[in-house]
Amino acid sequence: MPGPAPPVVNGLQIDQSLNFQRRFDRIQTIAWRVLALLPVAAVAGLFGGGLFSQVTAGGAGVEVSYDRFGRRSVDTQLQVTVLRARPPVAVSISRGFLDGYDVSEVRPQPEHVTAYADRLVFTFATRPGASVAFTLQPQHLGSSSGTVTVAGLRPVPVHQLVYP
């Protein structure tokens, strides 16, 4: 069936569905307001890499900076600044967090890496005040949580939401 014949109005056979168009216009108006907020939210950092997307957590002796939001397969950085620790510095990252990522790069290069069942421990010959940067590539969608611990200091919780 090719469908019902459209009505003839003022000599013109056309189905304008004006009621539908009025309803759709209302939806469109609301949707546009939401869409217009999207670039603003992106600049602010809702999708990572924005003005307010960086989070710094930590306390006495260590600071961990990372992006609140990541995107799958796009590199993101986790930076650990060790303020107070004797070299060599051992930074351990819990598996619960790291399993959702590929480690693309670690700078400076660790002297050695030790794998445990629940964490990976990267050992660096760095001095207090120095930073180590982990370039991570998210592989899993959704939220990833875990801890970053510098030996002898309190664990720092990290949490990132990964978009498709």
Place this chain on the structure above:
Amino acid sequence: MEPVLRALSCYLLLLIVVRLSGKRGLAQVTIFDLILLLLISQTVGQALIGDDSSLTTAAVITVTLVVINRVNDAAAHRWADMSHVLEDAPLVLIENGHVHDDRMTHMKIRLDDVLETARLDEGVERLEQIKHAILERSGAISIIPADAEDR
């Protein structure tokens, strides 16, 4: 599975954005509309394939997109309401010589636009020579000129 999900997501995203942009949104009315379309296709194209440029993935994505589009067409054909949601409905801008100002304002169409189409398509010189002007679902304006009896 991932290429299929990517194709589905991109199709849905484009469908929503294109529908929300309105009839004239990306109707290639101006050169800039065309440029915008090229930019969008380039951007979405990269998201579609990700870092997998294999022939298999290309085939899966192509077939998936065509299948979704076919399902879309079938749904629009079967249900009139679905047809309106997916493909919109035409809107009469000039009806028997009467200009619907409110509709034209709402659709952000100027009389100049209608007259330009009337000149190009029908060789019409003045507004009173237009009997009906319809904003079609594609975003194009179709013109039905008034004949001697109408004037």
